[in-house]
Each structure stands twice: as structure tokens, then as C-alpha cells.
Amino acid sequence: MAMRRVPFFLTYVFLWIPILVVVGMSFNAGDSPFNWGGFSFRWYGELAADEEIRQGLVNTLIVATGSTALSTVLGTLLAVGLARHTRSKLLDAVATLPVILPDIVLAIGLLAFYALVQLTLGLYSVLLAHAVFGTAAVAAVVRTRLATTDPSLEEASRDLGANGFTTFWRITLPSLAPGVVAGALLAFTLSVDEFVIAFFTAGPQSPTLPIVIYSMVRFGVTPEINALATVLLAVTFTAILAAQRLTRLAGSR
Amino acid sequence: MTLLSINGVRRKFGDVTALDGVSLDIAEGEFFALLGPSGCGKTTLLRILAGFETLDEGTVTLAGDDLTKVPAHRRPINLMFQSYALFPHLSVAANIAYGLQREGLPKGVIKQRVDEVLERVGLAHAAKRRPQQLSGGQRQRVALARAIVKRPRLLLLDEPLSALDRKVRAEMQLWLKQLQHEVGITFVVVTHDQEEAMSMADRIAVLNHGAVEQIADPVTLYGSPATHFVADFIGANNFFSGTAVDDGLSTEVFGFLPARGGVTGPALLAVRPEQVSLTGDLLTGRVLDVSFYGGLSRVAVLVAGHDTPVLVHQHGAPRVAAGDAVKLGWAAEDAVVVRA
Numbered sequence: 001m002a003m004r005r006v007p008f009f010l011t012y013v014f015l016w017i018p019i020l021v022v023v024g025m026s027f028n029a030g031d032s033p034f035n036w037g038g039f040s041f042r043w044y045g046e047l048a049a050d051e052e053i054r055q056g057l058v059n060t061l062i063v064a065t066g067s068t069a070l071s072t073v074l075g076t077l078l079a080v081g082l083a084r085h086t087r088s089k090l091l092d093a094v095a096t097l098p099v100i101l102p103d104i105v106l107a108i109g110l111l112a113f114y115a116l117v118q119l120t121l122g123l124y125s126v127l128l129a130h131a132v133f134g135t136a137a138v139a140a141v142v143r144t145r146l147a148t149t150d151p152s153l154e155e156a157s158r159d160l161g162a163n164g165f166t167t168f169w170r171i172t173l174p175s176l177a178p179g180v181v182a183g184a185l186l187a188f189t190l191s192v193d194e195f196v197i198a199f200f201t202a203g204p205q206s207p208t209l210p211i212v213i214y215s216m217v218r219f220g221v222t223p224e225i226n227a228l229a230t231v232l233l234a235v236t237f238t239a240i241l242a243a244q245r246l247t248r249l250a251g252s253r
Numbered sequence: 254m255t256l257l258s259i260n261g262v263r264r265k266f267g268d269v270t271a272l273d274g275v276s277l278d279i280a281e282g283e284f285f286a287l288l289g290p291s292g293c294g295k296t297t298l299l300r301i302l303a304g305f306e307t308l309d310e311g312t313v314t315l316a317g318d319d320l321t322k323v324p325a326h327r328r329p330i331n332l333m334f335q336s337y338a339l340f341p342h343l344s345v346a347a348n349i350a351y352g353l354q355r356e357g358l359p360k361g362v363i364k365q366r367v368d369e370v371l372e373r374v375g376l377a378h379a380a381k382r383r384p385q386q387l388s389g390g391q392r393q394r395v396a397l398a399r400a401i402v403k404r405p406r407l408l409l410l411d412e413p414l415s416a417l418d419r420k421v422r423a424e425m426q427l428w429l430k431q432l433q434h435e436v437g438i439t440f441v442v443v444t445h446d447q448e449e450a451m452s453m454a455d456r457i458a459v460l461n462h463g464a465v466e467q468i469a470d471p472v473t474l475y476g477s478p479a480t481h482f483v484a485d486f487i488g489a490n491n492f493f494s495g496t497a498v499d500d501g502l503s504t505e506v507f508g509f510l511p512a513r514g515g516v517t518g519p520a521l522l523a524v525r526p527e528q529v530s531l532t533g534d535l536l537t538g539r540v541l542d543v544s545f546y547g548g549l550s551r552v553a554v555l556v557a558g559h560d561t562p563v564l565v566h567q568h569g570a571p572r573v574a575a576g577d578a579v580k581l582g583w584a585a586e587d588a589v590v591v592r593a
Binding site for chain 2: 150152153155156157158159160161162163166170171174175177
């Protein structure tokens with residue numbers, strides 16, 4: 001019995017060792033990111049005092065919040081539209097494609113597009129770029145939720161005297177709510193740690209956190225980076241757990 | 254008094270004709286059933302009445318007013334959905350209040366009417382629960398309460414009993430009928446289950462291939478089916494084919510068979526298993542099989558020259574055994590001749 005579980009445990013270790021090392025080393029008191037010098041919160045303190053990182057974090061939060069808001073609205077409308085106005089499987093698949101498309105493809109495409117319309121790059125260009133795959137992500141999640149809702153709910157609402165708007169606001173949206181929230185959380189987490197697209201579309205004065213980290217690492221890894229990675233990990237983890245919990249609640253209905 | 258009048262309604266979906274010139278009148282306070290197999294057009298007709306489907310041709314009027322131009326949410330008609338379509342994010346009370354809120358009624362009135370209807374359907378204790386926490390029978394009561402609380406002129410019920418298990422079904426059947434009597438709303442039930450229609454409805458329209466086969470009360474429908482389809486679809490029947498003659502049917506194999514007539518040309522004689530006696534003198538045969546059902550025995554009799562066994566129902570325990578030679582007969586008024 002025990003022997004059979006070995007591959008399972010090994011895979012788990014393989015998955016988590018790098019992450020555990022980063023978390024462990026973030027509490028390192030020494031200057032080297034590789035040699036243990038005793039336990040300390042020192043690097044978390046330095047992290048909090050780092051102006052560049054704080055600016056990057058603020059930028060990232062602006063981008064993530066803005067793009068999540070935009071993609072939640074657009075993605076929900078897209079999902080409802082797909083369910084109502086088309087039977088095409090192709091259109092359905094293409095709508096959610098930007099989530100699984102290689103980032104670099106989307107990045108190059110967006111950069112070319114911005115150049116074409118002569119948009120100067122700034123924080124908003126990243127926000128719009130993130131809203132592209134965010135919308136697709138929200139649409140994908142809401143679409144799944146829609147597939148499990150009874151289509152006669154909307155008809156029942158109309159039958160009981162509600163017009164189209166009231167039906168959407170009071171019946172369609174609330175019955176999709178778990179999917180919408182889960183989609184929004186997904187869009188948020190995707191945006192927070194997104195690097196490639198942000199790197200291509202951010203203006204030089206407004207780097208997001210992943211870009212800041214990248215430029216720091218180029219001059220050598222400090223334990224400060226480990227502390228930052230641990231914080232990011234905690235944030236992402238919370239969001240993903242919340243999203244999973246909500247989708248599961250949605251599924252059990 | 255006629256409440257709902259359907260006249261020459263046609264509806265095509267691509268090449269498929271769902272309704273092929275349906276006309277029928279439903280009276281105020283009536284319990285009416287639209288009965289037919291799946292694909293007969295009954296659901297399309299129901300959706301036209303509710304306002305979720307359009308018609309190509311014909312008219313539908315409710316108390317003299319053209320219904321086809323009124324959008325679904327303004328019709329004084331409510332539908333109880335087959336899936337019940339209860340709003341999962343709202344409590345039982347809120348589900349029922351939803352339709353009243355849309356009418357803009359004051360809160361006090363809404364609460365009073367919701368409480369009243371909850372009391373009537375026996376779910377006052379479940380007002381705060383969510384639909385997911387209720388049993389199938391309870392959900393149906395909520396769906397019904399939600400529809401009747403609006404006090405519609407017409408209540409449509411889409412396969413109201415199909416989602417319930419056998420025991421609850423019988424209960425609900427009786428209850429629905431009583432409720433209709435109490436609230437005095439005109440009910441139109443759509444169903445494929447002939448037992449459901451027969452036991453509840455005052456009148457039944459039998460639909461087949463988008464057309465009305467017969468409209469009659471259950472007893473007439475059973476005793477005097479107008480067409481082969483109706484005779485076959487409702488209850489069990491034995492059929493003999495031949496040519497219609499005065500007072501019966503002339504057949505090649507069995508000669509003259511007595512029945513009530515009314516048609517000419519190639520025809521079928523239909524006689525119910527419970528009308529066939531084992532002491533007659535019309536046909537001779539041999540008992541193939543006997544099955545005992547408690548109050549009833551079903552006897553299958555093989556008659557030479559007839560390709561299916563003739564079914565005979567006897568009250569109580571069987572008085573014949575497999576292999577017995579028997580003579581079959583029936584009274585002329587118990588059999589009916591329909592067009593082939």
C-alpha cells in the first residue's frame with residue numbers, strides 16, 4: 001500500500017519544493033538568498049520600505065482592479081450573448097481563446113495594435129491589455145454556470161410580469177452570481193502576476209510589480225525578492241481558493 | 254361562456270409543421286387538457302398561449318381580445334413550467350411574491366396574498382426555505398402558488414405531474430382538481446399521459462401531428478372515439494378491419510361484426526377489452542395467456558385469422574385457463590366503427 005503512494009508523494013514534492021524554498025528563504029536573516037543565516041522578518045521590513053516596489057504594487061493593483069472590473073462586465077455580457085444569440089460551437093470556442101493563447105502572441109498583437117492606433121503606452125494600456133484575456137476568462141467561467149441554469153427561469157420571470165431588463169437584473173444576474181464572482185477572482189489573479197503582456201504594453205514610467213521584480217533580479221537576487229514572492233503567493237492563493245470555493249458552491253446547486 | 258378561442262392556428266419550424274390549423278374553444282372555469290404524444294404540437298400551442306412563441310396564421314383571443322399582440326409579461330395568463338422554474342436564489346415566499354411585486358402592489362397587500370396562498374397550498378411553514386430544500390411535491394405546490402397568486406384568467410400547466418413519483422402523483426392529481434374548483438381559474442393542462450388528462454379534465458382535445466383529432470369529455474372520448482388514433486391512444490382497444498356497413502362492420506374473415514356506425518368505406522371496429530365477453534358467439538378462439546391483477550384478470554385470446562391476440566378483461570379471478578377454447582362476443586352498442 002505505502003509503496004504505491006510513493007509516486008504520488010514524489011510528484012507533490014516536485015510541485016512544491018521550489019515554492020517552499022522561496023517561502024523558507026524569505027525568513028532568512030543573512031544577506032545571501034541561498035545560505036541560511038537564521039530566522040528573521042528583516043526582509044519583509046526592507047520590502048515594506050522599498051519605494052520602487054511599493055510603486056510597482058500600486059500600479060499592479062490599479063491594473064488588476066480596473067481590468068477585473070472591465071472584464072467582469074464584458075465577460076458576463078459575452079457569456080450571456082453567446083448562450084442566447086448563437087449556436088455556433090466555433091464562436092463559443094474562439095471567444096474564450098485569449099485565455100489559453102500564448103501570452104507572447106497577445107503581447108505582440110496588442111503592441112502592434114497600440115502602435116497602429118498611435119496610443120502612447122502607460123498604465124491604461126496594460127489595463128486594457130489585461131482586460132482582453134480577463135474578459136475571455138470571465139466569459140469561460142460564466143458560460144459554464146449558464147450551462148447548468150434552467151433556461152425556463154427567464155421565461156418564468158417574464159410570465160410573472162417582468163420585462164426584459166427586470167428579468168436580467170433580478171433573475172439572470174443573481175443566478176449567475178457565483179460564476180461571475182469566480183470569474184472576477186480568476187481575472188484578478190491572472191492580472192496580478194502577468195508579466196509578458198505587461199512588459200510589452202507598459203509605459204516606461206509605470207512598471208507593474210512583475211516588471212519591477214524582473215529588473216531587480218537582473219542585478220542579482222536578494223532575499224527581499226523571496227519575501228515579495230511569498231507575499232504574492234499568499235495573495236494569489238487566497239484568491240484562487242475563494243474562486244474554487246465559489247465555483248464549487250455554484251456547481252452543487 | 255367562451256374564455257379562450259383558438260382559430261385556425263398554424264405554425265411551422267422550417268420544414269416541420271408543428272400546428273396545422275388548430276381550432277378550439279375553452280370555456281370560463283373549465284379544466285381543459287391538451288393531450289397527445291410528443292411532437293404532436295401541444296407544447297407549441299402552450300407556448301403560443303403563454304406568449305413565448307409566435308404563430309404564422311390564425312387568431313387567438315382571450316375574452317374577445319386579440320392575444321397575439323400582447324407580450325408575454327402583460328398577458329393575464331400564467332404558466333406552471335414542467336421544470337417548475339423556481340428561482341433558486343429566492344426563498345419560497347419571495348418566489349411567490351415576485352409576480353405581485355411586478356404589478357407594483359403595496360407591500361402589505363403582497364404579504365397578505367402570499368400568506369394566503371401559502372396557507373392554501375399547505376406550505377406556510379416553508380415560506381423562508383429555498384426551493385432546493387423542498388421535495389418534488391412541495392416544489393410543485395410552490396410553482397402552482399406562484400402562478401395562481403397572480404389571479405390569472407387562464408392558468409397553463411405543462412406536464413404538471415410528470416416529475417413526481419407515482420404515489421405523490423395520485424395525491425396531486427386529486428388536489429389539483431380540488432384546487433381548480435376552489436379558485437375558479439380556468440386550467441389548461443398539457444400532457445402526454447392520457448390517465449392524467451382523463452382523471453382531471455372536464456374536456457380533452459386530442460392532438461396528433463399538429464391537428465385536433467377530437468375534442469370531448471373523457472367519457473365520450475373513451476366510449477366513442479372519433480378516429481383510429483384516438484381509439485388507439487386512449488385506453489386499450491381491440492381492432493378489426495373491414496368495410497363499414499349499417500350497424501357494424503363487414504370483414505372478410507369473420508363476416509359481420511356488430512357495432513355503432515356513422516362512417517362509410519374502409520373502416521376499423523374498436524372494442525374495449527372490458528366490453529368483450531367470453532360467452533358470446535361472434536368469434537371463436539383459444540386462450541393464450543391469463544394474468545391476474547387482483548381486481549382484474551387480463552385474458553389474451555388467439556383468434557384464427559386475426560394477427561394480434563384479442564384482449565379480454567374480466568372482473569375478479571380468472572374463470573378460464575390457458576388452452577381453453579372460448580367464444581367471444583360483445584353488444585353492438587359497446588363497439589364503435591371508425592375510419593381506417
